[in-house]
Amino acid sequence: MDMLTKNEPQSPTLLDMESSSSITRADSVYADSIDQVSIRLLRFSESEDDGVFTGKLETFRLASAPHFYTASYVWGTKTYSSTTVRLKTGSLSVLSSLAPFMHMVTKHKDFGNDDWWWIDSLCINLENGHEREKQIQIMADIYKRAKRAIIWLGEEREEGSDCTGAIEFLHYLSTLQVAFDRDDAAMRQNLEDPEFTSKCAAVSKLLFRPWWTRVWTLQEFVLSKEAKLYCGPKSISRGKLKSAVYSIFLCSTISSDFEHELVPRVAFDGAFNRRRIHQWHTRIDSRGISLISIMAYLGNHSATDSRDRIFSVLGLITSRDRKLIGTPEYSSSAELQFAKLVRSFWNEYGSLDIICFVHLFSRFSGPFDPGPDNSVPHWAPDWRATIEFASPVPMMVSQSASEHIGNFRPLKSATWNATYNAPGELSKKANVHFSHDLQVLHCDGVILDTIHGLGGLDDRQLRCQSFICAETGHTILQSSTNQQSGPRANMLPTDWIELIARSLVLNRQDKYFCFHAPTHYTTDFLHLCHACLAHAPVDWSFSTWFEHNKALVFGTQTLLDLVTNIPSEPPSSRSDLRRPPSYPVRPRSDFGSDKPDGFLSRFHDTVRKKARRLMVTHQGIVGMAPCRARSGDVVAVIFGCSIPLVLRAVGQGSWQVVGEAYAHDFMNGEVVGLVKRGKKDGCRFRLV
Incomplete structure (x- = not known):
């Protein structure tokens, strides 16, 4: 429809x-x-x-x-x-x-x-x-x-899009999961067959058709008792399409040493994401899907009227989230409705977690500047912005522990024991107030520190579309002043390395943020750094990152100094140096696995896919910041938000939200003790 x-x-x-x-x-x-x-x-x-x-x-x-x-x-x-x-x-x-x-x-x-x-x-x-x-x-x-x-989906042959044979091949692909069950050799043989790969081209063209990335068509695909897709007179049921899409996923992930992009990722995502959302919607205990998670998941979809990013998913979301929206109406502007959504979210959940999505959805996140006219307040996500890739877990605030935000992890990855909760019990003292015109948000919180240094990023395969970053680049940024003396200034190199390693994976072993990072990640990180110094064949994304960041100063030493001051140990295996697959390695079932990801895979997710920069503050707090962060920005814990934020001062006493931050040792209520002991003073933020 x-x-x-x-x-x-x-x-x-x-x-x-x-x-x-x-x-x-x-x-x-x-x-x-x-x-x-x-x-x-x-x-x-x-x-x-x-x-x-x-x-x-x-x-x-x-x-x-x-x-x-x-x-x-x-x-x-x-x-x-x-x-x-x-x-x-x-x-x-x-x-x-x-x-x-x-x-x-x-x-x-x-x-x-x-x-x-x-x-x-x-x-x-x-x-x-x-x-x-x-x-x-x-x-x-x-x-x-x-x-x-x-x-x-249109005629089989349309201008610039010949999909002849695509539906028939999808029927064939729907049977592959059974035919190739645990038989990687047979699958590889097919993948290397020119006829097989040529038929995949027709499927790719079909999945590039615009129907797959329109916001309203998602609800139409998911809600109906039955659904059948037609390309010309040829058709395939929703169930068989889902099986075919999973086969494409399997073919792309048959092992860690053999990657084969059966269908371009940008085309594949639309179909795969709809399959995942249908699974979530039809699961036995389904109470609906989180509004914010599905809006973020549809960030690569198109909408003529951006207000439809909210209204088009009404039939899929939880009853509490439907209450946030109320009756769909088009008399008020998109920017007002997006600000109202933040206020409604606070009123319903007592949480400001929604503002973390400013990192992805803002005036400054896209490839060009839409200008200040009709802009959304900088504390409210601007859902008019679009992203190139849809991620099931785009932000730290999308952690599995957060039911009011949530994510689209595989259905059987339901267990978790790790939670980000930066304000701890102070979350009850957020003291949030919205101005009548919804241009200003007042809230209480604590400034942890000011950013002193930011690591550099290589732009290849980096999921950053910001015109600001395109103009300024992602080069290393370091304040000209020395970091302040304090308990962290003279830490041992091993202590700094642990803080850095855990920050690079956001202290989680999996991309769904279910479990804490294992201790061996620190050793894995050090192995990779020493391998770079030895000119070993290290994954290019890590080796270029190390080159960009080795001069970043922590206390009185650079990252290079820290690494060279710790004795080298040989890597446990060559696999430690390999780049992780662009798709996750195939699990034994469609429902995911609790097996931890390797350090390099987690690094890739944080640095490349989430475009986070290593940061260090004046007082030696180590963490990760949004790629648009700058030296002089502050890291703050807003009492209504479970994740720390990077804020930028604008004018007299006002702040803009840049995005969420990882601040190691300040992610689980540690700020409560600092406030009680008088080490940190609470302050009133005026977000504009």
Whole structure:
């Protein structure tokens, strides 16, 4: 259906339709007005007149409607075909992207002339704003009540996208999991077959089609009791598609020493993420999905109206999160709604964790500056920003221990024993206040320290799109002043190395943040550093990182000094030096494993995928900062937020949120003792 966002950002929405001169619909076509308890259904057949369908449009109460299909498709550009649906009350124009689908339906054996259909652009009076909004409110119920969602991916051959044979090959791929169970040799043989790989190209083109990355189509894929995807006349069920997608995943991860990108990751993610969300939605104990986690997971999706990033997932989220949103309305701006979401989140959960997502979603996170006009307050995530890759766990605040944020870890990775909770019991003393116009957020907290030095990053395969970083680079930044003397100034090299190693993995052994990092990560890190000095064949991402960071000063010594002052030990195996796979190595089941990731894999996730820079403060606090952080920014614990934040002073007494920070030894309530002993003073923050 893709109700409010059907293609590129310039494509129309139902709200745009009201003022569009290209749409002419006489009031008489829709004989009655419908509300949030009724729907119109359409029957249609192809007439003898070229380009004309004969149709019947009838109103039913949703609760007692006959069996009906729903159509999920991409609206496309703001054009209508010459095709019309002739009704007793008049004629309806058909979208150019919809006409081929309707022609397919009338000719396909799967459908008959007596079938009822719910097709948004035909069954809703687009000129009636009240009716539009009422229908949006029951969108989830419409898809839940439908007999089946029919998903239209387009013709097999479209300009620049020949998907001939893709559906048939997906049927074949859906059987691979059984055929190749634990038989990596057989799988490798297939992967090296030119015919096999050529068929994958058609699948890649199919997965590049826009339907996979539109915000409204996710709900349509997930909510229906049944769903079937059509490319031309060829089709595949949702269940078989999910199996095929998992086979693609298996083929890409058959072992740690053999990688094969069957489908480009940027195309694969859309289908794989929908498969994962469907699993979460249909799990036995499902109470819905966290709104914030799914909005972040859809960060690479398109929406004509950015407010639909909230409204398009109403049918998937928890009842508490639906209460945050209330009734969908389009009278207030996107920037106001995004600020209101932060306030509603605080009111419902007593937490400001949502503001951590400013790291990914802000005016400054994208490849160009949209300018200050219509900007969101810097403490509120700007969900209009898009990201290139969707991660199941994009932030530390997405930790598995956080039910109000959560993540999309594999279903059986349910156990965890590690929690970030920087303010500890002070979380009850956040004293949060929002200004009436929602431009300012006041809250209490503690400044831990000022950033003294920031490590450098190599830009290759770095998940940073910020125009600011593109202009300034990610070179090492170090204050010209010496770090202050204190208990950390003269620490032993081994102590510094442990702080650095644990910071580089955010002190977790897995990317889902379920378990603490093991002690051997420190030794693994030191092995890699010594291997770089010995010019061993170390993973390029680590060797370039070491080159960029060896001059970073900790206390009175550089990282290079610290490493050379600790005796070298030979690595336990050559695998310690290898780059981790771009996809995780295949588990024995689809549900994940509690086996810890290696240090290098965790390093890769933190530094490359999350684009975090090693940091050290004036008083020697070691941690990780957002790539947009700068020397002089402060690391603070906001009492309402479970993760420390990097803040930047702006003007007199005001602060901007840069993003979340890892500050080793300050992630689990240690600040409580500092405040009680008078070592740190609480302060009132004015976030703008």
